[in-house]
Amino acid sequence: MRRLIRSGAGTRRASLQVQRMVAFDGFRTDLYDDKRERDRRYGTVYTVSEEVNAFLVRLELPRRMPNSSLKQTWALPDEMPDYAYTLGLDDNVLCVSAGLPDEARRRLSYVSASFPPDFQTRIEFDTPVEGYTQRLRNKVLEVIVEKKTDLMPAKKSRRQQRQDRPAGR
Secondary structure, X not given: OOOOOOOOOOOOOOOXXXXXXXXXXXXXXXXXXXXXXXXXXXXXXXXXXXXXXXXEEEEEOOOEOOOOHHHHHOOOOOEOOOOEEEEEEEOOEEEEEEEOOOHHHHHHHHHOOOOOOEEEEEEEOOOOEEXXXXXXXXXXXXXXXXXXXXXXXXXXXXXXXXXXXXXXX
């Protein structure tokens, strides 16, 4: 993903880092779900970092099914399948909608606590943005949200740089 974001070599700009993590990580026994995994099912575990010409959004998707007697009855594996997702970008807001891909897991979510069948995450940007590129790898959805190019300083060609030099150099 770093290859897709052009380098800002030579420019100085403060980097923006936003992280949404679990606020309180309470009980830790087999009786309770891992708090971070539960928050992944709601689409609230993500990071946003600002680069020179883009934002990098990394949204963690669920990795494990919650404990349930129906999961054992239906012989569903512990590993969560990849969620079906759609992305939208409108008015400087990235909207990620994701949901369970199959009917068996959706039925399980209707009777299990802290296991919604779908979620929607909205991330607002202060800087105007115009497009995105995404990939899903290892249960992490990575989205490069491109800043509007008319707001970024244009890079001058070597010819333009030579013309801007004072005469006599």
